[in-house]
Amino acid sequence: MKRITIVTGHYGSGKSELSINLALRIVSAERPVALLDMDVVNPYFRSRERRQLLEQHQVRVIGNSFGKDVGVDVPAVSAEAYAPLQDERTTTIVDAGGDPVGARVLGSFGHVLSKADCEVLCVVNALRPETQTPEQVVSLICGIEAESGLRMTALANNTHMLEHTSAAELTRGFELCHSVAEQLGLPILYHGVLQSLVAEVPGDWPGEIVPIAMHLREAWMHD
Amino acid sequence: MEKVLMKGNEALCAAAIRGGCRYFFGYPITPQNEIPEYMSRELPKAGGVFLQAESEVAAINMVYGAAGAGGRVMTSSSSPGIALKQEGISYICGAELPCVIVNISRGGPGLGGIQPSQADYFQSTRGGGNGDYRLLVLAPANIQEAVDLMTEAFDIADYYRMPVMILGDGMIGQMMEPVVFKTPAARELPEKEWATTGTGGARTPNIINSLRLDPAELEKLNLHLQEKYERVRANEVRYEMHQTDEAELVFVAYGTSARIVKNAVAVMRRQGVKAGLIRPISLWPFPERAFDELPGSVRALMSVELSQGQMIDDVKISARGRWPVGFYGRSGGMIFTQQEIVEAGEKMLREVSHVSGV
Numbered sequence: 001m002k003r004i005t006i007v008t009g010h011y012g013s014g015k016s017e018l019s020i021n022l023a024l025r026i027v028s029a030e031r032p033v034a035l036l037d038m039d040v041v042n043p044y045f046r047s048r049e050r051r052q053l054l055e056q057h058q059v060r061v062i063g064n065s066f067g068k069d070v071g072v073d074v075p076a077v078s079a080e081a082y083a084p085l086q087d088e089r090t091t092t093i094v095d096a097g098g099d100p101v102g103a104r105v106l107g108s109f110g111h112v113l114s115k116a117d118c119e120v121l122c123v124v125n126a127l128r129p130e131t132q133t134p135e136q137v138v139s140l141i142c143g144i145e146a147e148s149g150l151r152m153t154a155l156a157n158n159t160h161m162l163e164h165t166s167a168a169e170l171t172r173g174f175e176l177c178h179s180v181a182e183q184l185g186l187p188i189l190y191h192g193v194l195q196s197l198v199a200e201v202p203g204d205w206p207g208e209i210v211p212i213a214m215h216l217r218e219a220w221m222h223d
Numbered sequence: 224m225e226k227v228l229m230k231g232n233e234a235l236c237a238a239a240i241r242g243g244c245r246y247f248f249g250y251p252i253t254p255q256n257e258i259p260e261y262m263s264r265e266l267p268k269a270g271g272v273f274l275q276a277e278s279e280v281a282a283i284n285m286v287y288g289a290a291g292a293g294g295r296v297m298t299s300s301s302s303p304g305i306a307l308k309q310e311g312i313s314y315i316c317g318a319e320l321p322c323v324i325v326n327i328s329r330g331g332p333g334l335g336g337i338q339p340s341q342a343d344y345f346q347s348t349r350g351g352g353n354g355d356y357r358l359l360v361l362a363p364a365n366i367q368e369a370v371d372l373m374t375e376a377f378d379i380a381d382y383y384r385m386p387v388m389i390l391g392d393g394m395i396g397q398m399m400e401p402v403v404f405k406t407p408a409a410r411e412l413p414e415k416e417w418a419t420t421g422t423g424g425a426r427t428p429n430i431i432n433s434l435r436l437d438p439a440e441l442e443k444l445n446l447h448l449q450e451k452y453e454r455v456r457a458n459e460v461r462y463e464m465h466q467t468d469e470a471e472l473v474f475v476a477y478g479t480s481a482r483i484v485k486n487a488v489a490v491m492r493r494q495g496v497k498a499g500l501i502r503p504i505s506l507w508p509f510p511e512r513a514f515d516e517l518p519g520s521v522r523a524l525m526s527v528e529l530s531q532g533q534m535i536d537d538v539k540i541s542a543r544g545r546w547p548v549g550f551y552g553r554s555g556g557m558i559f560t561q562q563e564i565v566e567a568g569e570k571m572l573r574e575v576s577h578v579s580g581v
Contacts, residue, residue, distance in 0.1 A: 044397040
């Protein structure tokens with residue numbers, strides 16, 4: 001795994017949930033881990049809302065410069081963001097805002113990111129109405145690259161219908177990502193798969209399975 | 224159309240366009256910003272017009288103009304933005320214009336905060352504008368219901384020539400859920416013969432106006448409005464009875480609160496406490512008749528709101544003294560857990576038992 005993983009994609013694709021799960025997955029005694037929440041477009045359901053859980057697992061969480069994780073909707077990333085991006089020892093997950101407009105903030109860190117060892121992931125959920133075809137996903141990737149100044153290096157298949165996801169839907173997501181991967185010459189690095197569905201993933205899919213626990217869903221939403 | 228995963232705000236927009244919306248006038252405010260963003264991108268593709276106005280006041284008056292010209296038009300905002308629109312809403316009601324207004328509400332009063340709240344019940348059902356007017360207020364509790372109500376809202380507005388408000392708290396706007404877009408049963412809608420579409424020299428001009436200086440004329444308008452509101456009361460009441468059979472305690476909750484209360488009801492039923500829920504979907508007209516359907520086993524009602532208690536007034540009116548009415552709420556953007564509801568409900572049942580000596 002590269003030192004910095006930048007998680008981009010269409011909004012609602014599950015970037016924050018994947019970021020939280022990735023961060024908790026890579027926690028180790030050897031290297032510090034940071035989650036840098038750069039989402040300045042979504043007012044709710046941001047990864048920094050799970051600061052308590054992440055910090056319990058020794059993940060450093062960085063949000064906006066106001067020190068408030070809930071209730072502030074301002075385009076202000078904390079200057080603290082430079083610390084994990086520049087510290088060679090820290091494994092960092094960057095949770096970018098959705099769509100090209102949300103990825104724009106990454107551009108202001110270009111001078112740091114261009115010198116670092118970065119994975120730039122595009123998270124894809126084939127069940128979102130605006131990322132259902134390869135053409136839509138490729139167009140989204142072009143938009144994110146243009147706004148962020150970064151080149152996409154890999155895809156993450158995060159196809160889901162929340163807790164209602166079926167195995168057939170997972171496969172549909174894989175096929176979409178496979179088609180985009182072929183077209184752009186990118187690897188599929190991860191599959192975000194609900195814990196309950198992990199057993200149904202075919203063994204021959206390239207990439208790593210990340211079992212997803214839904215940390216941002218409240219208990220009452222599962223009805 | 225197949226099932227897709229959508230965020231409340233964008234699903235409302237997709238439903239509005241399917242429901243025939245072709246004009247949108249609005250002004251940004253959190254937590255409803257995805258609505259103007261989506262409309263600015265998608266409405267032109269449907270042959271419609273999106274315009275970001277210079278203020279909420281301007282936007283609602285643009286709605287007045289477009290509705291007067293016979294267009295299917297909507298605006299959206301969040302609590303303090305809806306407060307700014309109140310004058311325009313009263314004028315729209317006075318001029319009998321159809322439109323749809325979406326309020327994705329946040330904590331107040333004043334500028335408040337950006338987290339979800341249900342403290343706009345009074346604003347929605349009592350109105351902040353002047354005069355004897357009503358809004359037809361629909362409050363979805365999940366994204367599928369939001370889509371279904373939104374798709375139908377323009378037909379309802381045209382049918383009665385009055386504004387329909389979709390009231391969702393910030394959670395309904397921001398959360399994501401699977402949705403399927405359905406085609407609602409078509410209403411037979413009257414031609415908009417009153418609209419200012421140009422006379423072509425063939426008829427006397429239509430006038431869209433709420434000014435009636437002759438008191439007899441103004442009273443006549445008011446009597447006509449009341450007759451219309453009676454038809455709405457008779458035909459447009461919507462609600463859900465959830466596990467009210469043999470219930471001893473019946474919660475009353477709408478929107479996101481109702482979702483959490485349903486979970487609390489399930490917990491209580493598992494513990495052997497007979498709890499149920501009346502979920503108003505139309506907040507005006509309020510489902511008074513739902514209370515008449517309650518079984519004899521009911522010993523208490525409890526209004527549960529993300530506010531300091533507003534709908535409770537309508538619950539008390541509907542209870543007509545038949546049951547004690549308790550309250551539980553959080554406000555300012557704080558959201559109760561199902562456990563808080565369970566505890567509040569059990570406490571109320573204990574108190575009722577104590578008073579009646581059971």
